[in-house]
Amino acid sequence: MATIKEIAEKVGVSPAAVSRVLNYDEGISVSDETRKAIFDTAKELGYKKKEIYPTIRNVAFLYWITEEEELEDVYYKDLYKEIKSYAKKVSVHLVVISKDEGIKAINKDITAFIALGWFSKKEIDALYKKCKNGVFVNSHPDEKHFDSVCPNTDSFVTQMVDYFYEKGHRRIGFVGMADRDINTGNAVMDIREWSFRQSMIYYKILDEDIIYITEHTTVNSGYKIGKKIALLKNRPTALVVGSDTLAIGLLQALNEDNIDVPDNIAVFSINDVSVAEYVSPPLTSFHIDIPVIAETAISLLRERVITKRKSTKTVYINGTVHFRKSC
Numbered sequence: 001m002a003t004i005k006e007i008a009e010k011v012g013v014s015p016a017a018v019s020r021v022l023n024y025d026e027g028i029s030v031s032d033e034t035r036k037a038i039f040d041t042a043k044e045l046g047y048k049k050k051e052i053y054p055t056i057r058n059v060a061f062l063y064w065i066t067e068e069e070e071l072e073d074v075y076y077k078d079l080y081k082e083i084k085s086y087a088k089k090v091s092v093h094l095v096v097i098s099k100d101e102g103i104k105a106i107n108k109d110i111t112a113f114i115a116l117g118w119f120s121k122k123e124i125d126a127l128y129k130k131c132k133n134g135v136f137v138n139s140h141p142d143e144k145h146f147d148s149v150c151p152n153t154d155s156f157v158t159q160m161v162d163y164f165y166e167k168g169h170r171r172i173g174f175v176g177m178a179d180r181d182i183n184t185g186n187a188v189m190d191i192r193e194w195s196f197r198q199s200m201i202y203y204k205i206l207d208e209d210i211i212y213i214t215e216h217t218t219v220n221s222g223y224k225i226g227k228k229i230a231l232l233k234n235r236p237t238a239l240v241v242g243s244d245t246l247a248i249g250l251l252q253a254l255n256e257d258n259i260d261v262p263d264n265i266a267v268f269s270i271n272d273v274s275v276a277e278y279v280s281p282p283l284t285s286f287h288i289d290i291p292v293i294a295e296t297a298i299s300l301l302r303e304r305v306i307t308k309r310k311s312t313k314t315v316y317i318n319g320t321v322h323f324r325k326s327c
Contacts, residue, residue, distance in 0.1 A: 004046030009036050010045070011037045018042075022049055053091040056305050060106050060131075061087075061094040064117025072218045073245045075271055075288070079116060079137065082294035092298055106130055112301050121182045133304040137297045140314050141182050147300040149293055152316040153270060154195045156286045157240060159321075160268045161199035164238040167327075169266065172200065173210035173236030175246055177217045189214060192270070193240045210236045214246070222246035226253025235265060238327065244271040248279055251326070255280060266327035270319075282324035293317050 004022070008015040013034060021027040021038045030038075056113060061083065065076045087094050097105045099117065103126045106113070112133035112318035119127075124142050127134060132145070140148035164172050174196045178187035193213060212228065214221040222245065228251060241247040247269035254261055261267055261281055269276070272287035294314050303309050 002042070002047040003006055004047075006045060007047060010041050018098050022047075034253075042237045053302075054306060055091040055093070056111060056302065057093045058107060058109055058111045059087070059092055059094050059301065060110050060113040061092045062106075062113055062115040062117070062119075062127075062269055064099040064115065064119060067078060067100065070211070072216075073243065073271075074273055075243075075245075075290075076116070079294065081220050082290050083114060083116070083137070083297060085300050086291070086294045090298060090302065094303065100309060103127060103130070112305050114301060118180055119182065120185065124182065128189070133301065135297050135300045135304075137293065142157055143312055143314050145312065147304065147313045147315075149296045149300065149315045149317065151270075151288045151293065152318050153192050153242075155316075156270050156319060157192050157195035157242075158199050160240045160286075161196060161203070163268065164240070164266065164327075165203055167238075167266075169238040170205050171207065171234070172205065172238045173207070173212070173229070174240050174242075175212045175222065176214075176240075176242030176249060177221075177246070178215050179266075190242065196240055207236075209311070217243050217245050219245055219249035219252075221306065222249025223253045224249075226250040229258075230254060230257035230259055235259070237264075238266040239268070241269040244269045244273045244276050244283060244285055246282055247285070247326075248275070251279055251281075251283070262325065262327045268327045272319075272322050276322070277324060280325050284324045284327045285322055286319040287322050288319050289317060 004015045004018045008018045017030060018038055021030060021035055022042060043100050063080060069079050084094060103123055110131045113131055114137060116137045119141060128145055134146040136146055136148040138150055140150060161172060163320060176193045177190055179190040181188045197206060212225045226249060241250060247267055254265060259265060269285040271284055272285040276283040276285050299314055
């Protein structure tokens, strides 16, 4: 890798001048031509400036995921690990607080927080009283006051329906999970179901009888739904599934009843967990870039703390499809 001294020698200026120009020091007096030459030479030689991150301490990581949810869906554990890893890389010091500990466990001198999981309106209001610098991951319960970063599941589902329709499927079913109302905790429609319904209405092929919603995103829930689908006389020819966890249970049930996937029913899912390529048949799934979600969450937090940004941001991370043998 090139050094400041090598750039200075090639341009014909002092190393100090190169350093100040590359660090955007407006106080240095050099011509526009020399400034351009320094940047061009740095690029040509492959110079990379070492980034020094200002330390941000006392950041609460509110991990509102239960042990059962974590065991059933590795997505949450992977997010947890990536957020901690990237935070350490950029000198953000996290203090993990669990749902069991609750909002009351947050230090009164909190600098900022990152929140992963489902939070009630009461908890969100309590958070706002404690700290204005917050980022929600995988949800956006209060876009007026806090930043958020989420996988773009709305777009994923739209693309899944489009794919099946283009392949000639007209009897397309949906297997998904309910969301929860932040005020009451009662089940409400999840964005994936909403997106599915809108796409199916657009194509004029919506069939309420082949929409299956479960309250728990578990392999067992997917298995039970798969058993119900296996009993149908007029089964769907394709299934849009809200998560790999549900899809894995679904595939197990269909395999047990000798329903061929994808010849009898094609299956398309979301998350692309590590075991997706090893189930039978290997699962076609939207890959969610967990490292990018984690990096974005920490970057949003650093913006709020360091630059004092007041306007909130909601960021959606797109995904890529890993096509396998299930559709």
